[in-house]
Amino acid sequence: MNKILRVDMTAQTVTEEAVGGQYAGLGGRGLTSKIVNAEVPPLCHPLGRENKLVMAPGLLSGTAAPCSGRLSVGGKSPLTGGIKEANAGGTAAQRLGRLGIAAIVVEGEPPKGTLWKLVVTKSGAELLPASEVKGANNYKLVEKLTKTYGDKVSYISIGSAGERLMSAASVAVTDLENRPTRHAGRGGLGAVMGSKGLKAIVLDDKGAAAVPVSDQEAFKQAVKKFSMALKEHAVTGKGLPTYGTNILTNIINEAGGFPTRNFSEGKFEDAAKVSGEMQREIILKRGGVATHPCSRGCVIQCSRIYMDKNKKYLTKGPEYETVWANGPNCGINDLDVIARLDRLYDDIGLDTIEMGATLAVLMESGYIAFGDGAGAIKIIREEVGKATPLGRVLGNGCAVTGQVFGVKRVPVVKRQALPAYDPRAIKGIGVTFATSPMGADHTAGYSITANILNVGGTVSPLKTEGQMELSRNLQIATAAIDSTGLCLFVAFAVLDIPEAFEAIYEMINAQYGLNLGPNDVTALGKTVLKAELEFNAQAGFTAKEDRLPMFFETEKLPPHNTVFDVSHEELDATLRF
Amino acid sequence: MTSTVTVFVKLYATLTKYAGVIIMEEPMQVDVPEGSTLSDLYTRLRIPDDEVKTAFVNSAMQPPEYELRDGDHVGIFPPVGGGAC
Incomplete structure (x- = not known):
C-alpha cells in the first residue's frame, strides 16, 4: 500500500499522494490516529470543514493473512469530542489493500445541500453526485448502487442517521453477501461522513494486482503458523465458530457482571433466552447460517446469518454487545426483538451499543417501560428513523438523552456509552472504560x-490489584493489533500461544521486507496511544475525563454488592508510560 | 453415615451434552457427598477435566478444589470468548 487518496469535498477533487514521512510504515488505527492528530485542529467542530474522515486498511489487509480484513475509520468524534478510531469487518479493507490504498482522507466541506459518492477503481478515483440516493438507508442504498456497480465491489456508506448528523451514526461496510451489516459503530463517525456530504464509497478492485509480498516463502510459513494457532485455540477454533460472540452472555451473567436494566443489577433472570446457545438453535432451526465469515480470509468465522420466524433473511446474527445493549440492558428477553432492532440500526446506520444504552436510559426515565420490545422497535423506526425531535435526541446518544430526560444513572465515559460489562463486578474493564482515549x-x-x-x-x-497493569498492557497491544488489520479476536490465541504472536510480526516482516521483533510491536502500540492522548489533551481533556460516572463508585451492584474502587491515582497512571 | 449436600448446576455451551440437552435453561439439582469438590462434581457429571475452563459458584470464580456447600449454584464453562459491536 503506497498511496493516500485525498478527497477534497470543497473543490470535489481527488488527489493521490505517496505515503511517506511520518505516515510511512503505518496502517489501520496507527495511520488514522496519526493523520487525525497531525492534521485536524483538536479544537475544531467535529462536523465542520476542519475535521477529516480517515479510512485505512491495516498493514496486512489485502494479503492472504488470516482475519486481516478490518477497516479503521478515524476522525474527531462528534460524540466524545476527542479522537476516534472505530473499526469494522466486511470486505472493504481487503479491497483497499488490493488497490494499494493506505488511506482515504476526506477533507473540507461540500456546497450546502449537495451529496456525493466516491468511486474508486484501479485506474483512479472520482467524486460523483449522489442526489439520487439522498435519504436512503443502507439496505436500499446498497441495492440501488448495486444496480450500477454490481455486487463484486465493496460499499462503505451512511444511512439517514449519518446524513442527519446524529452523534450515534455509524459507517457501514458491506459483507461477503453484499449486505451493509458490518459497521464502524462507535463515536458517530457516520455523522462526520454525513457532514462531508459523502453518502457512499464504492471500491472496485477488478484487475488490481496482488498485494506485493517481499518474501513469499516466509510469508506463507508465517500465515500457516498463524492459521494453525487460530484453529488450535479453543476460543478461536471452537467457541467463536460454534456460538458466535454471543457465547459471552451466559458467562458474563454467571460472573454477576452483566449490566441489567440500565446497570442496576449484575444478573439477568432470562439470560438463557438471549444466549449464544439459544441464538444458535434459532438460527439452525430457521435455516440460517451459524458459522460464517464476515470478510474474506477469516478462519474464525464468528459471524452468522439470522432469519425471521418465516425463515426469511432478517439480519446478521446480532453480536454479543448488541444483544446485551438492546436485550437485558433494556429488560428485553426476546432475540427476535433484538434482531429487528439490529436490522434497523444497520439500515438507519447507528451504533448498536450506543442506541441500546440510550433506550435503557429512556426506559429508566419512564418514557417507556423496561422490557417493552415493541415500544423500543417503534421508537427506533418511527422517531429515530424519521428524525423527529425525539428521534434526534435519541440519535445523539446516551449522554444527551439522559440530560434531556433528567436521568441520573447515565453510563458513559467521555460521553460514549459503556459496553456490556459492569465495571463494579469486572474491574479491569472499568480501567479501560475510564482511561481509553476512545x-x-x-x-x-x-x-x-x-x-x-x-x-x-x-x-x-x-x-483492584493488577487491573491497571492488565488494562495498560492490553491497551498497548490492542493499538498495535488495530494497526495490522487483524481482527481483535486473534488476541485470544495470541495471548495464549507464543507462536501466534510471533507470526504477526513475521507476516509483516515478510510482506514489507522488515526485521521487526516483539519490542517493535509494543513500541508501535505506545506510539499510537501517545498520538491519541496528545490529541485529546489539546482538545481539552484532563484527568477528570478519565473517570467512570460516580454512581459506579457509590451504588453497590448486586449480586456481589461491590463498587468500582480502583483508585483515581491508578487510573491516572494507567497510560503513563 | 455420610451426609450429602445439594447443589444446583448449570452447564454451558459445548458442556450441555453431559446433561443430555442442547440448552440448559434451568439448573439441575445434584446431590453429592459432603466434602465433595468442584473437581469431584466434574467426575460425577462425567465431564473430562480438560474440557472445563472456568467455574462460578454463586457468581464467584472458583478453582477445582473448591469444596461444595449445600445450596451452592454452580455454572461450568468450556473455553469461551467473544464480544464485539
Missing part, C-alpha cells in the same frame, strides 16, 4: 480475557 470502549483493552475468560493469565475481577 471513551468507554471494551475493544480498547479487553480485560475480560484475564478477568473472566482465563485467557492470557488470570486476574481476579473483583479485586
Whole structure:
C-alpha cells in the first residue's frame, strides 16, 4: 500500500499522494490516529470543514493473512469530542489493500445541500453526485448502487442517521453477501461522513494486482503458523465458530457482571433466552447460517446469518454487545426483538451499543417501560428513523438523552456509552472504560480475557490489584493489533500461544521486507496511544475525563454488592508510560 | 453415615451434552457427598477435566478444589470468548 487518496469535498477533487514521512510504515488505527492528530485542529467542530474522515486498511489487509480484513475509520468524534478510531469487518479493507490504498482522507466541506459518492477503481478515483440516493438507508442504498456497480465491489456508506448528523451514526461496510451489516459503530463517525456530504464509497478492485509480498516463502510459513494457532485455540477454533460472540452472555451473567436494566443489577433472570446457545438453535432451526465469515480470509468465522420466524433473511446474527445493549440492558428477553432492532440500526446506520444504552436510559426515565420490545422497535423506526425531535435526541446518544430526560444513572465515559460489562463486578474493564482515549470502549483493552475468560493469565475481577497493569498492557497491544488489520479476536490465541504472536510480526516482516521483533510491536502500540492522548489533551481533556460516572463508585451492584474502587491515582497512571 | 449436600448446576455451551440437552435453561439439582469438590462434581457429571475452563459458584470464580456447600449454584464453562459491536 503506497498511496493516500485525498478527497477534497470543497473543490470535489481527488488527489493521490505517496505515503511517506511520518505516515510511512503505518496502517489501520496507527495511520488514522496519526493523520487525525497531525492534521485536524483538536479544537475544531467535529462536523465542520476542519475535521477529516480517515479510512485505512491495516498493514496486512489485502494479503492472504488470516482475519486481516478490518477497516479503521478515524476522525474527531462528534460524540466524545476527542479522537476516534472505530473499526469494522466486511470486505472493504481487503479491497483497499488490493488497490494499494493506505488511506482515504476526506477533507473540507461540500456546497450546502449537495451529496456525493466516491468511486474508486484501479485506474483512479472520482467524486460523483449522489442526489439520487439522498435519504436512503443502507439496505436500499446498497441495492440501488448495486444496480450500477454490481455486487463484486465493496460499499462503505451512511444511512439517514449519518446524513442527519446524529452523534450515534455509524459507517457501514458491506459483507461477503453484499449486505451493509458490518459497521464502524462507535463515536458517530457516520455523522462526520454525513457532514462531508459523502453518502457512499464504492471500491472496485477488478484487475488490481496482488498485494506485493517481499518474501513469499516466509510469508506463507508465517500465515500457516498463524492459521494453525487460530484453529488450535479453543476460543478461536471452537467457541467463536460454534456460538458466535454471543457465547459471552451466559458467562458474563454467571460472573454477576452483566449490566441489567440500565446497570442496576449484575444478573439477568432470562439470560438463557438471549444466549449464544439459544441464538444458535434459532438460527439452525430457521435455516440460517451459524458459522460464517464476515470478510474474506477469516478462519474464525464468528459471524452468522439470522432469519425471521418465516425463515426469511432478517439480519446478521446480532453480536454479543448488541444483544446485551438492546436485550437485558433494556429488560428485553426476546432475540427476535433484538434482531429487528439490529436490522434497523444497520439500515438507519447507528451504533448498536450506543442506541441500546440510550433506550435503557429512556426506559429508566419512564418514557417507556423496561422490557417493552415493541415500544423500543417503534421508537427506533418511527422517531429515530424519521428524525423527529425525539428521534434526534435519541440519535445523539446516551449522554444527551439522559440530560434531556433528567436521568441520573447515565453510563458513559467521555460521553460514549459503556459496553456490556459492569465495571463494579469486572474491574479491569472499568480501567479501560475510564482511561481509553476512545471513551468507554471494551475493544480498547479487553480485560475480560484475564478477568473472566482465563485467557492470557488470570486476574481476579473483583479485586483492584493488577487491573491497571492488565488494562495498560492490553491497551498497548490492542493499538498495535488495530494497526495490522487483524481482527481483535486473534488476541485470544495470541495471548495464549507464543507462536501466534510471533507470526504477526513475521507476516509483516515478510510482506514489507522488515526485521521487526516483539519490542517493535509494543513500541508501535505506545506510539499510537501517545498520538491519541496528545490529541485529546489539546482538545481539552484532563484527568477528570478519565473517570467512570460516580454512581459506579457509590451504588453497590448486586449480586456481589461491590463498587468500582480502583483508585483515581491508578487510573491516572494507567497510560503513563 | 455420610451426609450429602445439594447443589444446583448449570452447564454451558459445548458442556450441555453431559446433561443430555442442547440448552440448559434451568439448573439441575445434584446431590453429592459432603466434602465433595468442584473437581469431584466434574467426575460425577462425567465431564473430562480438560474440557472445563472456568467455574462460578454463586457468581464467584472458583478453582477445582473448591469444596461444595449445600445450596451452592454452580455454572461450568468450556473455553469461551467473544464480544464485539
